[in-house]
Amino acid sequence: MKRGRKILLIGLGALGYPTLEILSRTPTITESLDKIIAADVRENKGTRKMNTALMTAEQLGYHPDLEFTKINLFDIDRTTEQLKSIDPDLIYAAVSLLTWWIPRYLPKKQADRITQAGIGSFLPMHLTLLYNLMRAIRKAGIDPLVVNASIPDITAPTLKKAGLPYTVGIGNIGIVIPLLKWTVSKKLGIPMRDITVSMVAPHFVAYALTRVGTTEGAPYFLKIIANSKDVTSKIDPDKSLARRNPGLPKLLGGIEINSLVATCSVSIIRGLIQNTQEIIHAPGPNGLPGGYPIRVGRKGVEVVLPEELTLEEAVLINEEAQKFDGIEEIKDDGTVVFTEKSRNIMKEELGYDCRPFKPHESEKRARELGACFKAFGEKWGLPDFALKAIWSG
Numbered sequence: 001m002k003r004g005r006k007i008l009l010i011g012l013g014a015l016g017y018p019t020l021e022i023l024s025r026t027p028t029i030t031e032s033l034d035k036i037i038a039a040d041v042r043e044n045k046g047t048r049k050m051n052t053a054l055m056t057a058e059q060l061g062y063h064p065d066l067e068f069t070k071i072n073l074f075d076i077d078r079t080t081e082q083l084k085s086i087d088p089d090l091i092y093a094a095v096s097l098l099t100w101w102i103p104r105y106l107p108k109k110q111a112d113r114i115t116q117a118g119i120g121s122f123l124p125m126h127l128t129l130l131y132n133l134m135r136a137i138r139k140a141g142i143d144p145l146v147v148n149a150s151i152p153d154i155t156a157p158t159l160k161k162a163g164l165p166y167t168v169g170i171g172n173i174g175i176v177i178p179l180l181k182w183t184v185s186k187k188l189g190i191p192m193r194d195i196t197v198s199m200v201a202p203h204f205v206a207y208a209l210t211r212v213g214t215t216e217g218a219p220y221f222l223k224i225i226a227n228s229k230d231v232t233s234k235i236d237p238d239k240s241l242a243r244r245n246p247g248l249p250k251l252l253g254g255i256e257i258n259s260l261v262a263t264c265s266v267s268i269i270r271g272l273i274q275n276t277q278e279i280i281h282a283p284g285p286n287g288l289p290g291g292y293p294i295r296v297g298r299k300g301v302e303v304v305l306p307e308e309l310t311l312e313e314a315v316l317i318n319e320e321a322q323k324f325d326g327i328e329e330i331k332d333d334g335t336v337v338f339t340e341k342s343r344n345i346m347k348e349e350l351g352y353d354c355r356p357f358k359p360h361e362s363e364k365r366a367r368e369l370g371a372c373f374k375a376f377g378e379k380w381g382l383p384d385f386a387l388k389a390i391w392s393g
Contacts, residue, residue, distance in 0.1 A: 005032075005089055006033065006034050006035050006036075006037070006086070006087070006088050007023070007037070007089070007092065007269065007273070008037045008083075008086055008090070008092070009023070009036060009039065009092045009094075010040070010071055010073070010091065010092070010093045010095055011039075011040060011095040012038060012040040012042075012045075012046050013096075013099070014099060014258050015149055016092075016094035016095075016149075018258055018262040019092065019094065019265045019266060020036070020049070020050070021262075022262055022263065022265075022266045023064075023266055024057040024062065024064045024066060025056060025057040025060050026270070028270070029266070029269070030057075030062060032274055033273070034065065035067065036064060036065065036066050036067075037066075037067055037068070038050040038053070038066060038068050038069075039068070039069050039070065040071070041070065041071065041072045043068075043070040047068045050066055050068040054066045069082065069086075073129045073133055073136070076132050076136050079132070079136040080136045080139040080140045081140075083136055083137060084140045084141070084142065089144055089273070090144055090145045090269065090273060091133075091137070091144045091145070091147070092147045092265065092269060093130060093146065093148050093150070094265075095129040095133070095149075096125060096126045096129065097124075097125040097370065097391035098125035098126070098370065098373070098389070098390060099255075099389055100119065100122075100126075101253075101255050102377075102382070102386045103115065104253070104254050105386045106380050106381075106382060110349070110376075110380050113349050114345075114349065116345055117342045117346050117349075118325040118326025118327070118341075118342050119154075119204075119207070119326065120151075120154055120326035120336075120338065120342065121338060121342045121343075121345070121346050122373075123151070123154060123155070123158075124362045124363075124365035124369050125369060125370065125391070126151045126154075126155060127150070127155050127366075128362040128363045128366045130148055130159070131159065131164065131359050131360075131362050132363075133146075134164035134166060138164065145272050145300060146166035147166075147265065147268055147269060147272070148168075148169050148170070148284065149169065149170050149171060149261075149265060152168070152169020152170065152172070152283040153169065153172060153202045153283040153284055153290050153291060153318070153322065154325065154327055154330075155169075155284065156168075156284025156287050156288065157284070157287055157289040158330050158359060159334070160287025161330060161331070161332055161334040162333070162358070162360075163334075164359075165287040166284075166287075167272070167300050168268060168283075168284060168294065168296075168300075169285075171206075171261045171264045171265070171282075172203045172207070173201050173202075173205070173206050173281045173290075174268075174281045174283075175206055175210065175264060176199065176201070176209055176210075177197050177199065179209070179210075179248050180197050180222075180224065180248070181195045182249060183235065183248055183249070184197075184224055184235055188226055188234070190226045194226060196224070196226075197222070197223070197281075198223040198224075198293050198305065198306050199222050199223075199291070200221040200222075200291065200292055200309070200314045200318060201218075201220035201318070202218070202283070202290035202318045202322050202324075202325060203290075204218050205220050205324075208324075209241055209248060210251050211253065213250075214241060218324040219321045221313075221314065222236055224236075267280055268282055268296060272297070272298065273298070275297045275298035276296060276297065277295055277296070278295070279294065279295050279304055280293070282294055282296075282301070285301045286300070286301065288303070288315060288318070289318045289322055290317070290321060292304075292305070292314060323339050326338055326339050326354070327342075333358065334359050335356050336356060336358075338355075338356070342354055349376060350375075351372055352372040352373070366391065367392060370390055370391050371392040371393070374387060374390045
């Protein structure tokens with residue numbers, strides 16, 4: 001089968017569903033596909049979401065071929081058989097055991113403490129289902145392009161070192177680039193189409209910029225070309241991307257930003273299935289830590305850096321910056337080691353020990369972490385809908 005003809009989209013939650021909606025009503029994508037298969041563990045709700053996406057597209061005059069199938073990533077044998085049968089050219093996975101925005105519903109003091117621990121401290125919740133999916137893909141003997149939405153800055157190198165690499169992630173650094181282009185356009189009076197941004201940065205930098213308007217000291221690389229001139233120093237004079245200097249626009253937070261994240265997903269999918277060869281920014285390309293500018297095509301992705309920066313230097317920037325996300329290092333066998341700061345906060349607040357773990361231990365650790373976080377949420381008045389969204393086995 002020709003690459004790019006069949007997409008399997010797994011996970012129809014707060015990110016997967018808007019991604020399906022955008023895909024369904026983007027004719028340049030759907031016309032190049034035979035089918036989009038939407039999948040979720042919740043059969044009734046998943047079917048309704050697929051139907052709604054289809055009717056929305058039809059209302060606008062588009063006619064995508066959609067179907068739904070139930071997939072439970074905890075059942076690896078069954079998932080393996082389903083993958084063999086579907087044989088997708090591309091898999092998009094938006095799966096997690098803990099939605100990243102749930103801590104926002106805690107009282108501010110507790111929410112801030114959890115934020116300070118870094119998203120990496122919750123890695124077992126984000127890694128478990130993805131790890132199961134990659135194992136099922138290997139068992140099925142298929143070779144699809146795989147696009148992942150679950151903190152790819154961290155899960156990509158973890159799974160690659162465990163022998164289960166995927167193609168690329170979405171979001172995070174991809175969200176920052178249009179903000180920077182808009183800022184340069186407004187500040188210098190240059191059309192956005194004449195501005196090129198090259199950036200190397202992990203999840204934390206993107207999160208901090210959109211949340212507080214500064215990188216909070218995390219390292220990154222940035223180069224901005226406008227009308228063939230390097231204007232980086234005009235936009236980022238103190239090398240912190242503080243909002244007061246470049247004037248970065250404020251965005252919606254929490255779940256409401258997922259419409260923007262979904263467009264990051266679609267841009268990656270479009271580039272892969274249509275072989276656009278465009279350069280965009282994404283995290284976790286080919287198992288690398290953090291985010292980079294990449295060229296996207298039918299064969300996959302490749303990192304494309306400015307001539308003054310080597311790939312080794314870019315990787316070191318991201319590895320150092322990931323400490324701000326709570327990750328001290330990812331060892332050659334995939335063992336994840338957390339920072340002392342992250343371990344201390346999680347122990348003090350949740351009673352959970354972020355001790356090092358290997359990917360195959362992820363589910364067990366997720367059960368432990370989920371139970372601790374649910375108890376923490378109950379103690380501090382987390383709303384019922386948020387408590388119900390915390391998986392603990």
